[in-house]
Every structure is written in structure tokens, then in C-alpha cells.
Amino acid sequence: MTEPKLGAYICKGCGISERLNCDQLAQVASSEGKAAVVRQHPFLCSAAGVEMIRSDMAGQGINQVVIAACSRRAKTEAFAFDTVTTSRANLREGVIWIRPDHEDNQETTQEMAADYVRMACAEVQQMRQPGGNTETGVNKQILVVGGGISGLTAALESAAAGYHVLLVEKSAALGGWASKLYRSIPTREPYADPQDTGVELLIHRVQTDPQITVYLNSYCNRTSGAPGQFSIDISTESGATHTVNAGAIIQASGFTRYDASQLPELGYGQSPDIIDQAELERLASAAGTEGSIVRPSDQAEVKAVVFVQCAGQRSNQPGHLPYCSGFCCNAAIKQAMYFKDNNPSVDTVILYTDLRTPGNGEDFYRSAQRKGITFSKGKVTSVVPGKQGAEVFFDDLILDTQTSIQADLVVLATGQIANAGIDVEHVTSAEEPTDKTAISVLNLSYRQGPDVPQLKHGFADSHFICFPYETRRTGIYACGPVRRPMDMAQARIDATGAALKAIQAVENAVLGRAAHPRSGDLSFPSFRKEGCTQCKRCTVECPFGAIDEDENRYPLFNESRCRRCGTCMGACPVRVISFQNYSVDTVGQQIKHVEIPDEMDEKPRILILACENDAYPALDMAAHNRLSYSAWVRVIPVRCLGSVNTIWITDALNSGYDGIMLLGCKKGDNYQCHFVKGSEVAHDRMSKISDTLEQLQLEKERVAIHEVEITDIQRLPALINDYADVIEKIGMNPFKGF
Amino acid sequence: MEKSASKQPPPTTTAEKYRNNFLREVEDNVEEGEWVKMCIQCGVCSGSCPLGSAWEHPPQELFMMIRAGQREQVLRSDSMWMCTSCYNCIVRCPRQLPITHIMHGLANYAHRLGIAPAQNPTRRFAKIFWDNIAHSGRVNELLLSIKLYFMNGFGEGIRMAYHMAGMGFAMFKTGRLDPFGLFMHKGIDNAKELQTMLTKAREIEDRRRGLGLGVAVKAD
The missing domain is CATH 3.40.50 (Rossmann fold)
Incomplete structure (x- = not known):
């Protein structure tokens, strides 16, 4: 290893030299910071300024660089030196811009700047140039779990970007829920009428794509590894298993419809004429384009239909879903059009508390109003089945009355429940034993549990807004209704996003770099085995399940799964965990060098x-x-x-x-x-x-x-x-x- | 003056034709009535109405009542008669419903059916105004004022006239009021032709309504 040689470069631009005594800072850098070379420049981030630093690196052998200029978040490209360690003293945003320009402040402001120079010099001496994770896998295949709209889209998008895709579907056919729909919510101008689902075309494209291998009647029996080097045992129903490798996994396991029999007050199960939206799709498909939809009890044509929105949803009652599933208002509008388009004299009433029509649903809603579908703001209290049809009792929220309406057919808008597998963070207690019915989707062999952690209400996600698709298992990305409730149009967008994430993950993994949010980071944690007391705090506190245990109960880092947050480093009571360029010492020495x-x-x-x-x-x-x-x-x-x-x-x-x-x-x-x-x-x-x-x-x-x-x-x-x-x-x- | 007796029951044929679907009846017979179904029940109209608190049923509620088939409650209501045509609601409606016009359309339809509230002052004044202007083609202002003062009986008319006497005298002095105009009101040049035009217009309108209603409604 070459001798460390520190160069400190002080920028005089952006008003720094007017506010600070740069000569004194240079003095601090050379005497206290032990900088071999100290230079000042009027415009350090300019080509000439950067060239000055580079020539010192080449000519003087400078391999530790301190930039005393602006915040480390500014001018990152100018000051990106790949071969040396770099530290930044934040004189602009950290000192002169946050201190009022006044004579009285002169002394304290200068002290502040001098301390930041000392800190930067101390830090850079503790830093090592990160070399990247060497334990990389090289597999760039992408495994997609689930063959619905989300999975099909993710597979096609990944394949279109040039990646080989393995698509695992539990059932005997591709298409998922979409293939059970008669029509879908419109996704094109003028957003006025139900449109074809388009799922047949998607299936056809997947089946004929040479880059995509489809496994039907199959599931992931065991998943192990890390980004770039996942190993998955795919088992068929008959029990045959074979092992495949993948670089990243997209989990598009979709949703299960809410069990409407949990809603006895809405009459479900008490009459064949009270159904949920999925069952109406079946009736509509049976009727086809020619016939009219008939009610199941006596096969008579439906003359009056009532749609009950938020059935067992957006409710705090036990057994109900607390969230809005987002797709059901548009779906009810679509289904009411099945009737109206066939026979305008059919009475179609949608009883809602808040009509929520995402996407271009507002145009769809307007179209429904034009077609004469009646929207009533009312909270349904009960549905009482008759011999045929049913009577829907509701509180009219505008007229403030309790009233009822007679219908041949009642359609309940029930919600989506994520197929997120087993809740790995669920703490089993006597009152709340683990859900025995939950089936693992991925069967991960991680010590943290067989599935990805769930965020809220059982959905597999990390953050709805800031980092969608990310799960807390690096290299595994969730999309579609398993991540949050959504409709088909949103699922397609979602799947595309997750495909992009998966591609980033495999490309970063191959180069030994971190994934989101420190994407591209080459540092990774290592630990000094001699000092380790096997306390397991690092393995427990790692938010991403990146640390396992080896056979001697020492922590076993999966660098490829690591996101480089350093939570393990903060957890370690004996301070044996560190990154090359970020450690207990890089911060500790900064703390000690403040005067x-x-x-x-x-x-x-x-x-x-x-x-x-x-x-x-x-x-x-x-x-x-x-x-x-x-x-x-x-x-x-x-x-x-x-x-x-x-x-x-x-x-x-x-x-x-x-x-x-x-x-x-x-x-x-x-x-x-x-x-x-x-x-x-x-x-x-x-x-x-x-x-x-x-x-x-x-x-x-x-x-x-x-x-x-x-x-x-x-x-x-x-x-x-x-x-x-x-x-x-x-x-x-x-x-x-x- | 009040020729259409409010006690007279509404034509049953109408209700039969539309079964219980009052919304369809409104669409067919009320000016701009086809807009009622487009209301999204946001309530901006009710909140925007400067007289909102005086309405028993603000516009949003009327639209909901129409959809709920509350025919009698809507048509016998005096709510839509409260509209002063300030157009605040039209300007603000996110669905661009011509709410002011629908209110007048509803009032007019109830009036035609003879079930509008008989004593509603807006309705009575509107009738006085119409009779006045339709007679000669130009408003006889003095006659209109007097009829308005005496609308609620002789005693109140005298009180009102006495109360306004000062202003009347001042207007007379500045040549704004011609006491002889009461008898020698100069209408338009050929008032007869206006009468013919109005009769024809009524015929056309009745025919159109007849198509919609199934019965010719006797408009006062």
C-alpha cells in the first residue's frame, strides 16, 4: 500500500474568501490537518480547479483529498475522484450561508470553518477506497412470481429490455383475475365505455416471446441467495422440482377477493341474487354481447340493480377491511354500463359514501351519468333478501333520511386482500395466533422468515410514495395488488416500474454495488471476527435481513443483500463492524478533532x-x-x-x-x-x-x-x-x- | 288573478307515464332538466348561494330529491322560488350544471302543473309582472308598483303607499314619475302583433310539452 498523502483544497469562490480568512484555514489544514499539499483556488469546481487537483494526484501522489468548499451534496460530479478518498468541508452551506454577515460574528464563523477543515482532514485519513463487493453473482435472469396482469407485464417489459425471464404461475393458465373479467375499465380516450381487457393479447405475447420461460401449475418451493445469485426451487403440483437461478425477483402474486360471507348484514349468501363484483363478471360473461344479464334465482332479466359500494371496506368493524381498494367504484360504473348499454330502461343505482374514480375515472363517471346511471350518496345499513331480489336499506346522506330501494340484483363492492404470504413480523400471541391459512409465496430460506415483510394491512411494500416496489429483501420487488390495492391500468404501470427496479438490481449486483437508496455504492460492511462477542444485535437490527449466522454463530454478511445503511455498525457494542469509507473511526475522529x-x-x-x-x-x-x-x-x-x-x-x-x-x-x-x-x-x-x-x-x-x-x-x-x-x-x- | 287553483290535483297521467321515475319526467319537461343527472353532489352550489340558509332544500338537495323520486316534495317546495339569479352556483359548479336555469325551470314546471305554492311572493310578483308587460309590450311601472303594494291586501297597500309617498313625490318633481301614465300608458307601437306572437309561442311550447307530458298542461 502506498503512503497516504493528504491534499487540502480550499475554494475561495461563492463568497467564501470574502467571509473567511482562507490563509488561516490553509494554515489549519497543513499544521493540524497534516496536509502535505494545501492549495487555494478562486473557483475550485471549474475545469481549471479540478485539473489542479488531478495534477497533484498524478504529480505529487496525493491520495487523500479534502475539498473545503460547498456541501458534499453540491458539485458531486466535479469532485468525483474514483481513485482517491475524498472528504468535503462544508464551508458554503455549512458556514457562510447560515451565519449572518456581521463583524460580531467574524470570530465564531471563522472558528466554525476551521473546525470543518480539521474534521474533513481527520475523516479522510480514516477512509479507505471501497473496492466493491467481490461476492457477486452474475446471473441476470429475472424471476417473476405470478401470471396475472402485473406478472405478464413485468415479464414482457423485462424481456423487451433484453433480460431472460422465468415466469412462475400457480394455476394452470396465465391471465389471473383479468381473464375472469367480461370487460375492463377504459384506458383510452374518451374513457366512456367498458373496453376489452386485452389480457389475451398479453398472454399470447408472453407465450410467444423466446426470452420468457413460463412455468404453469408451479410455485417457489425454496428461494435462497441474494441479488445476482438467487436460487429457486420451482415445484409443480405433481411434486416435481427443479432448481433455477435468477438475479432478481419480481413478486406479482396479486390479490384474493374479500370473503363476502363475512357480511351477513348485507345478505351475502342468503340469496343467490346478492352477489359480489366478481360474480357479476361471471353473469355478464354468460350473457355475452347478445343476451341480457339474468338474476340467478329465477333466470329473469334484471330490471333493477343496486350496487353497494364499500362493502366491508373502509370500516373499522372487526373482520372488515380498513382501507379503500381503489378499483371498485370504477368497476361498479363499468358493471352498471353492462346493463345500461344493453337496455337503457334498466334501473341502475350506485349507492356510495365517497365515489373514488382514480385515473381517468372522472370521465368514465361523467359518461355513466349521461347514460342515466343513478348515483346516490348513501350508507347501506342492511340488505334483506326477498323471494326474488332484495331490498336495500340505506341512510340517504344528502336528504338525511332512512330509506330503501327494491332490486332484482344486489352487487357488493368487496375489496382486495394482498397475497403477500406469511407475515414475518407477526408476533404470535395467545389471542392472535398466526394465520394458519397464509401460504408462503416465496419460501425464502432467510433467517428473517419465508416472505417479504409487510408494510400496512398485509400489503408487501416499503413506502407507498418515496420508494414503491422496494421490499425489505434486496433484489425482490413487489408490484401490483400485492403491494397496494389497484386496478389493471395501475398494475401495468406498477409492473413496469418493478421491472426497471429488478433490472437495476441485477446490473448493480453484477458490479458489486449497492441497490436503492445508496444505488451504486461500492462500500460494504465487514467485521473483525476476533472482537465479535456473537451478541447478534447486528443480525436482529438489520432492516433488510442481510446478515445471517454462520455455523459458528458469527454474523455472516450477505453483501449483495446489504443496502449500506450501517445500522449494524451502530448496533455493534464492541464496534467491530465498519465500511471502508464509513466507520466508527471516520466519524469518531471528526468528533475528536473539533477544537x-x-x-x-x-x-x-x-x-x-x-x-x-x-x-x-x-x-x-x-x-x-x-x-x-x-x-x-x-x-x-x-x-x-x-x-x-x-x-x-x-x-x-x-x-x-x-x-x-x-x-x-x-x-x-x-x-x-x-x-x-x-x-x-x-x-x-x-x-x-x-x-x-x-x-x-x-x-x-x-x-x-x-x-x-x-x-x-x-x-x-x-x-x-x-x-x-x-x-x-x-x-x-x-x-x-x- | 290566481286562475290556476292550487287545490287542483296534479295530472295523474304524468305520474303514470313515468312510473316512479321523476328524474325522467324532469328531463323531459323542465328547462335544462337533462342536466340533473350530472350532479355529483359536491354541495358547492348550496354553499355558494347567498340565500342558501333561506332555502328549505338547497339545489344539491333538490337534485337528490329528484333522483330519489320525491315528486311532490320537490314540485310543491318553495325552495327553487328563492333563486335570485345571481349565477354564483353556475360559475362554481365543477360539472357546469346550469343550476340557476334548472331552478327556474323547476319553478316554471310546478307552476304549469298548478302545484306551485300559491302564496309564494316570487311567484305572485312574477305573474303580475308578466300580465303587465304582455299587455302592452312595455312595463307600466306605476301600475306594477301599485299592484305590488296591494298584493297582500288593501290595508297593507295603503300603508305601503303612504310609506313610499315621499319618494314618489320626489320622483314626480324630477320628472321620473308621470301620474297620468297609470291610465295613459304608452305601450309598443303594435301591441296586437305582440299578442299574436305570444299566442303562437305558447302554442308551440304547449305542443312540445304535450309531446313530453302526454297531456297538454293548461298553463294558467
């Missing part, structure tokens, strides 16, 4: 450990808006709050910091943590820090943890300033100078 003024100086120092995903960008944006915050703070970005090791807290307090602020993403049910559980485990760890504070005889206010959002641009500076006030009130840390 802590003497107690008499009355200049407190506040350490901020800010999540680089939301909190740090929010701080940058506060700077762009020229909001100001206290000069006492020193901010260190961390990959995730989950990577914060408590040693940093105790070290900081021991070395004289007066307060520590931890800024992470929102946790809990509506989390925004990019690593799902990172922020949560950090909060959990910090709730136990009070013991440490007590041992040190320090006030509990000295450590504060906050959930922030990327939009908290105004709130964050206020939060910091309030905390600075708190610290001034409780006084200086008594450990200063020890």
Missing part, C-alpha cells in the same frame, strides 16, 4: 449527527434560503441515524461537547426512513442513553433526538437555535479540558 474552547470562553460546542437523506439536505436548503442557526454547532452527516454508535455520544460528552443533537427521519407507521427501521432503532438506542448520562452525572438535555422531514427547512434552524438556548441555560459541560 473545544475552554469553559471560560463561554463558547459551547454542539455536535449534530444528521441523517444524510433528509436532515442534511434540509440544512443545505436552509442555507440556500439564508436562514441562520447557531455558530456553536458542528454538523456531521451520517448514512442513517441507525448507524450512530453510542460510543460517539459518550466520546463527545467525555471530550467536552455541551450538547448532542441527532436528526433522523420520521419513524413509526408513517415512516420516512430510507432504511425503514434505522431511525426507529436509533430512537430506541437513545432512549437508553439516559443511563450513560446518569453515570457521567450529566443533564438528560445534553442529548436530544428529533425526527425531521426534508421539508423542515424553516423548522430545522429554529430547532437548532432553541437547543442552543437550552444548552446555554443548563451551562457548560463539566468535562471540558479533561
